Amino acid sequence: MPHESTTPPTLSDDQRVLVIGAGPVGQTAALLLAGWGVPVLLLDSRPERDPIGSKALCQQRDVLDVWDHVGAGRQVADEGLTWTRARTFYRDTELFCQGFVDKGRSPFPPFVNISQTRTEELLDQQIARSALITYAWGHRVTGLRQDADHVTLTCETPSGTVDLTGSYAVAAPGSKGGPIRDLMGLTFDGLTFDDQFLICDIRASLPGWEQERRFYFDPAWNPGRQVLIHPCPDSTYRIDWQVPPDFSLKQDEASGGLDRRIRQIIGADSDYEIVWKSLYRFHARQVDRMRVGRVLVAGDAAHLVSPFGARGLNSGVLDAENAAWKLAFVLHGWADESLLDSYHSERHAAAAENLEVTSRTMAFLVPQTPEEHARRLDILENAVLNPEARGQVDSGRLSEPFWYVDSELTTPAADRPWPGRPPKGEDPEPVPGVLVPDVPIAGPGGVHRLRELARRGLVVLVGSDLDLGACEDAVDGMRCGVTVVTLDEVDPEGVVAASLHLHGRQAVVIRPDAHIAAIVTTPAEVGAAVRRVLRR
Known part of the structure; x- marks a missing residue:
C-alpha cells in the first residue's frame, strides 16, 4: 500500500515558536504552525485588537487557498466581494474597461475585497479553536538574543519586563517593525514617496458601482493626481486620493474639504457614512536578510510596496506559509536545519519581484523626474485617441504568486x-x-x-x-x-x-x-x- 503521511504529532512546549505581530501574517503563521503540531506564542505590542478599516483589502485566490487550509478561506471568500470590471479614466474620458472572467476550475474567486478588520476577526475565530496557540497582548519586544538552541525575547508588559523563550521566532510586526529590524541588525533600504495618500471607507448607495473598480488619472476634482475607488462588502467603498506632501487630514476635515472630496465622487445629494479614514505614504523597501539565525522576518516588516496591485498582505501570507512548513519540518526532524536558509532565498526573491513590478507602477502613477512626467503625459494623451497605446497605462498589476x-x-x-x-x-x-x-x-x-x-x-x-x-x-x-x-x-x-x-x-x-x-x-x-x- 502507498505510504501516506499522518497527522503530525504535537511538539513539546519547549519547542514552541514565538510569533511577533498579530496581524494577518502573524495570525497565518501561527495557524499553519499549529496545524503542523507546533505550539505557538503569538505576541503583539497592542493591549488588544483594534479596528483598522479596509487597509489591506484585496485578497488573492492563492491566499484564500492558504486560509482555507487553516479553516478561514471559505468564509473570507463568501463574505468578500469580487469586482468584475476595472474601469480606467483619464480626466473625463474612459480609456478602457477590463473584464475579469473566472475559468471556474478553482472553488475560490480570483480575488475578493474584504476589510482587513474582518479578515483578522475570521482568523481570530480559528485561533480561538486551537489549543496550540496562546495570545500575549501588550508585549512590546525590547530585546532579542539567541543561542544554539533557542531565541529569547525581552518584552515590556503592563506588569513589568519578562523574558520569553522559544525554539524559533517569526517576526511579523507589520509596517512599523523598525525596532524589531534594529534588534535583528537588518537594513531596510529603498524609497519613500513624498506624496501622501488619503484613504476613506464610506458606506453609501452607488447603483452600478457595486462590482467595479474605478481608477481616475488627473480628474478635474483631483488635478495632477489620481483617485482609486474599490467596492467592498456591505455597500462600503474605499476611496484613495493622492494628495500633496503637506496635506493635513485634520485641516481638510475642519474646512469641509473631506466632505467636498467625497461629494465630487458620489454626488451632492447622496447620503454617506464615513467608516474609517487614514493618511499614509508609499514605500518601496526591502530588508537585506529574511533569516537571522533562529528568527525569520515576514510581511511588511520585511518588504514594503505600494498597494497598487495588492502585493503587500498577499505576499506576506505566502511568507508565512513558506516559513511555517519549513520550521515545522525542521522541528519534527523531517528536514535538515539548513532548509531554513531557503526561506530567505525564496521569499527575498519574491519581495524583489514585487518591488520591481510596483516600482514600475509607481513611476507611472507618481513620476519622480521630468522624463517620467513627460512619458506619463504622452501615454495618457495618446491613449485617449489610440487604443493601442492603452496597454502602456499602468494602474497596477494584480498580485501573483512567486x-x-x-x-x-x-x-x-x-x-x-x-x-x-x-x-x-x-x-x-x-x-x-x-x-x-x-x-x-x-x-x-x-x-x-x-x-x-x-x-x-x-x-x-x-x-x-x-x-x-x-x-x-x-x-x-x-x-x-x-x-x-x-x-x-x-x-x-x-x-x-x-x-x-x-x-x-x-x-x-x-x-x-x-x-x-x-x-x-x-x-x-x-x-x-x-x-x-x-x-x-
Whole structure:
C-alpha cells in the first residue's frame, strides 16, 4: 500500500515558536504552525485588537487557498466581494474597461475585497479553536538574543519586563517593525514617496458601482493626481486620493474639504457614512536578510510596496506559509536545519519581484523626474485617441504568486524550461517551481483538491508505469511528512495528468506549499528530488 503521511504529532512546549505581530501574517503563521503540531506564542505590542478599516483589502485566490487550509478561506471568500470590471479614466474620458472572467476550475474567486478588520476577526475565530496557540497582548519586544538552541525575547508588559523563550521566532510586526529590524541588525533600504495618500471607507448607495473598480488619472476634482475607488462588502467603498506632501487630514476635515472630496465622487445629494479614514505614504523597501539565525522576518516588516496591485498582505501570507512548513519540518526532524536558509532565498526573491513590478507602477502613477512626467503625459494623451497605446497605462498589476523556478529546492527539468510569466489571466506552464493547478482529485482521507493534498505534507504522485515500491524505497527513511501515492488512485479522470502534462513514466514531487519541486522519470530521481527539498 502507498505510504501516506499522518497527522503530525504535537511538539513539546519547549519547542514552541514565538510569533511577533498579530496581524494577518502573524495570525497565518501561527495557524499553519499549529496545524503542523507546533505550539505557538503569538505576541503583539497592542493591549488588544483594534479596528483598522479596509487597509489591506484585496485578497488573492492563492491566499484564500492558504486560509482555507487553516479553516478561514471559505468564509473570507463568501463574505468578500469580487469586482468584475476595472474601469480606467483619464480626466473625463474612459480609456478602457477590463473584464475579469473566472475559468471556474478553482472553488475560490480570483480575488475578493474584504476589510482587513474582518479578515483578522475570521482568523481570530480559528485561533480561538486551537489549543496550540496562546495570545500575549501588550508585549512590546525590547530585546532579542539567541543561542544554539533557542531565541529569547525581552518584552515590556503592563506588569513589568519578562523574558520569553522559544525554539524559533517569526517576526511579523507589520509596517512599523523598525525596532524589531534594529534588534535583528537588518537594513531596510529603498524609497519613500513624498506624496501622501488619503484613504476613506464610506458606506453609501452607488447603483452600478457595486462590482467595479474605478481608477481616475488627473480628474478635474483631483488635478495632477489620481483617485482609486474599490467596492467592498456591505455597500462600503474605499476611496484613495493622492494628495500633496503637506496635506493635513485634520485641516481638510475642519474646512469641509473631506466632505467636498467625497461629494465630487458620489454626488451632492447622496447620503454617506464615513467608516474609517487614514493618511499614509508609499514605500518601496526591502530588508537585506529574511533569516537571522533562529528568527525569520515576514510581511511588511520585511518588504514594503505600494498597494497598487495588492502585493503587500498577499505576499506576506505566502511568507508565512513558506516559513511555517519549513520550521515545522525542521522541528519534527523531517528536514535538515539548513532548509531554513531557503526561506530567505525564496521569499527575498519574491519581495524583489514585487518591488520591481510596483516600482514600475509607481513611476507611472507618481513620476519622480521630468522624463517620467513627460512619458506619463504622452501615454495618457495618446491613449485617449489610440487604443493601442492603452496597454502602456499602468494602474497596477494584480498580485501573483512567486514561482520558485530558480530555488535550490527545485529540481530543474531539461525538457521543461521556464518560459516566463504568461499573459494576464493565463495559467503558467507546469514546470518545476510553479504552483500546481487547483484541480479536483479523488484523494485519500476525503481530500478533494490537489492543493489540499499537497498541504498535508511533501507529496509524490507516481505514474502508472513507474514501480511504486521502488519509489517508496527511494524515500525510505524520509517517510515522516511525505505522502507517496499513485497518480491513478487520486486522478481516475486524468485531470491532474492533463493539467501537469504527465505520462505514465513520470512522477511529480510537490512541496507542502503546493509548488512543484520536481518532475522525474525514475525512482532514484524521486529520492534525489525529495532529499533536495528536505536538504538531506
